[in-house]
Amino acid sequence: MKLLEGKTVLVTGASTGIGRAAAIGAAQHGANVVINYAHSDAAAADCVAQIEATGQRGLAVKGDVADPQTAQDFVAKAVDAFGSVDVMVSNAGICPFHAFLDMPVEVVERTFRVNLHGAYFMVQAAANQMVKQGKGGSIVAVSSISALVGGEFQTHYTPTKAGVHSLMQSTAIALGRHGIRCNSVLPGTILTEINKDDLADIEKRKYMEQRTPLGRLGMPEDLAGPIVFLASDMAAYVTGAALLVDGGMFVNLQ
Numbered sequence: 001m002k003l004l005e006g007k008t009v010l011v012t013g014a015s016t017g018i019g020r021a022a023a024i025g026a027a028q029h030g031a032n033v034v035i036n037y038a039h040s041d042a043a044a045a046d047c048v049a050q051i052e053a054t055g056q057r058g059l060a061v062k063g064d065v066a067d068p069q070t071a072q073d074f075v076a077k078a079v080d081a082f083g084s085v086d087v088m089v090s091n092a093g094i095c096p097f098h099a100f101l102d103m104p105v106e107v108v109e110r111t112f113r114v115n116l117h118g119a120y121f122m123v124q125a126a127a128n129q130m131v132k133q134g135k136g137g138s139i140v141a142v143s144s145i146s147a148l149v150g151g152e153f154q155t156h157y158t159p160t161k162a163g164v165h166s167l168m169q170s171t172a173i174a175l176g177r178h179g180i181r182c183n184s185v186l187p188g189t190i191l192t193e194i195n196k197d198d199l200a201d202i203e204k205r206k207y208m209e210q211r212t213p214l215g216r217l218g219m220p221e222d223l224a225g226p227i228v229f230l231a232s233d234m235a236a237y238v239t240g241a242a243l244l245v246d247g248g249m250f251v252n253l254q
């Protein structure tokens, strides 16, 4: 059963990792997919090729989500290409691990701008287009387990993920009257480019695995199903919700 037949799905940060898996998962469920990315041209082209291999249409639009104009351009190009915006998956993000006491100002500001401002303006641009279309829509933001728990080397990052989680709660209220649902997924530790260096520390990787009741770290594809579900009409009465996708890591105190 295809859950997104006839829909146009936009995914930010989809050249690699979770965004890429969500984009391909949406195409496998019958959507045409427009992806955003900032740097990785070849990876973005490969993602579009994978989307098209499903028989759906794909388009990559390059742009830095930290710039509010990128959101306007992304939505406009999606409408030009495929006629509407039915789903926005706000996923683009960075996590440059760094200690707190000597955290450079530029690292804090860049992380806030990409992860939180970027999500804010993407969600706002998509919502305005959905309101104009008058047939509702679905917004799924990729927050994190880190919205709920801290990280010694993530003091600049975890507040952005809590912010994204909170943004979905507030926009669920602001947009409910337009039939637009807003939810977040909260991934645990998923093996992607964002933590390749961090998890090259074998002891740390083992510790993270041992904290996970399902016994393994996540793969990007583990997020595709939950994101497609929240994007789809199967979740028609779900808004303002946050879904942990973490193999049980969050509940594992002892």
Ligand SMILES: NC(=O)C1=CN([C@@H]2O[C@H](COP(=O)(O)OP(=O)(O)OC[C@H]3O[C@@H](n4cnc5c(N)ncnc54)[C@H](OP(=O)(O)O)[C@@H]3O)[C@@H](O)[C@H]2O)C=CC1
Pocket (backbone or CB within 6 Å): 012, 013, 014, 015, 016, 017, 018, 019, 036, 037, 038, 039, 040, 041, 063, 064, 065, 066, 091, 092, 093, 094, 095, 114, 142, 143, 144, 145, 146, 186, 187, 188, 189, 190, 191, 192, 193, 194, 195
């Ligand atoms: N991996 C994990 O354990 C977890 C990840 N997350 C969240 O998942 C999301 C995706 O990360 P993940 O897949 O892990 O990591 P990746 O590094 O694999 O993917 C990040 C994606 O974001 C894009 N991106 C980065 N900066 C920008 C920017 N300024 N503008 C537009 N696109 C940008 C990258 O594109 P390009 O390379 O072209 O710049 C890439 O497509 C992030 O929001 C992250 O916080 C949440 C919880 C856990």
Ligand SMILES: C[C@H](O)[C@@H]1OC(=O)[C@H](O)[C@@H]1O
Pocket (backbone or CB within 6 Å): 095, 143, 144, 145, 146, 151, 161, 187, 188, 189, 190, 194, 195, 198
């Ligand atoms: C980048 C981290 O490994 C990853 O990102 C998060 O949001 C979680 O903290 C994960 O551990």
